[in-house]
Amino acid sequence: MNSYLRYIIDVSLGLLYPKRCVACDNVLLKIEKEAGFCQSCQKKIRLVGKDYCLKCGAPVNNPQAEFCTSCKNASHVYTQNKAVFRYSGDMKNAMYRFKYSNKRCYGKVFAKYAVKSYGKWLQQNNIEAIIPVPMYQKKERKRGYNQAEIFAKALSDVSGIPVNSKIVRRNGDTVAMKQLNSLKRKKNLLKAFSLAKNDVQFKKVLIVDDIYTTGTTMDEVAKILRSGGVQEVYGMCVCIGETQ
Template identity: 45%
Template sequence: MIKKRIEEWIKDILFPRRCPVCDEVLPVVAAWEESRLICPGCSAKIERIQEPLCKKCGKPLDDEKRELCTDCKKKKHEFEQGKAVFVYSGGIRESLYRFKYSNRREYADFYGEEALRRYEKWILNKKIQVIIPIPLHKKRQRGRGYNQAELFARVIGARLGIPVCTDLMIREKNTVPQKELNEAERKNNLKNAFKITKNIVHLSYILLVDDIYTTGSTIDAAALALKKAGGTHIYFICVSSGRGF
């Protein structure tokens, strides 16, 4: 444990971390202290998802008497349940943009730690056997250099001792970004987008990981592919989601 902390401390000196909200370089703390992953002031500027929330997708709700958001009441999802850590607004919206497009890979540590602080017991209670980050198409991943969902997934997997597998599912279609489409277009855009590459009949409890949850079209498409291949209980966790209505 001490050796690992010293290694992290040296890494922080050589490659200073940036705050995932303001993007300023974080001060290096003493070797015996935990690394800072966010500015104290910035931590108060982001909205963490709290109860009440949708019992299906995990979006925050404004009425504690409701169990499901409007989306989840209207349609049948392919997943069993999902969670998100932050509300997709303000500082987190900008943070995720830099995480995806400006090579701010170190942000994954903060997202992962926050996810574990909130949902570690939930993940363990679901008896998850494998974590699968939503894959990027190979062309898009080559251009970006990394898959942001995989970075987030690996923080969670490493802490909980759950394998993160990136070779069980591939993205065959280089789909149009979902944010540019309406609900009907999103569903059609992702039809047959994912392919299972290995036998997964021995994997009953699977956790999908992504960065943003909006309508659930991406998670549903991936979950459907897994269910057709033999997966039976599909859950998900995302860095952030929109509000439930």
């Protein structure tokens, strides 16, 4: 396809399906399209920022604090997690559309901000593969996609780190995690994941997911990966709660 024809198609698609703000879903002005957020939402949407928990990546109010209150009393299996946005305000609506309303295009915006915030961190830790938290196959077929995998592929495109979504599988459907407390989350995910391949060739990997709540899901996936020989399991999620 020559460049002129590609341009015509892009313009036509832009007229039929104009780009919308990830947060408020309003149509973006030309000068706003690069950011992915309208000017109003750019002022309201909050990145995690420079003061965050050194374990789960949640924002902390005290700049001198190394860990959030949750991680002080927890022993996580994963090595370290990073989060891009705070799960508050219109980002809650954005994540709902990303998961349930086929807004796969959001993945590119999320990945761009992720690399902007943590690109050096990814390089320093020599991440060999990005592994999305798997969805139960029947559930994924019904929804049409796995939002964690959409984010993973977009992150791969901008970071150059390959995606491997075939290593870990989800063995069955589970109750929605938002309905459960910490203890019930762990029981809910007991034996929920397994290795699809016995010989994992990677030593350092990155698990990606959409929202980090307690870290139970990431810990369970990390546990499975470590059992297959992975030495360091890092994590990255699009959003994380503010009250950690």
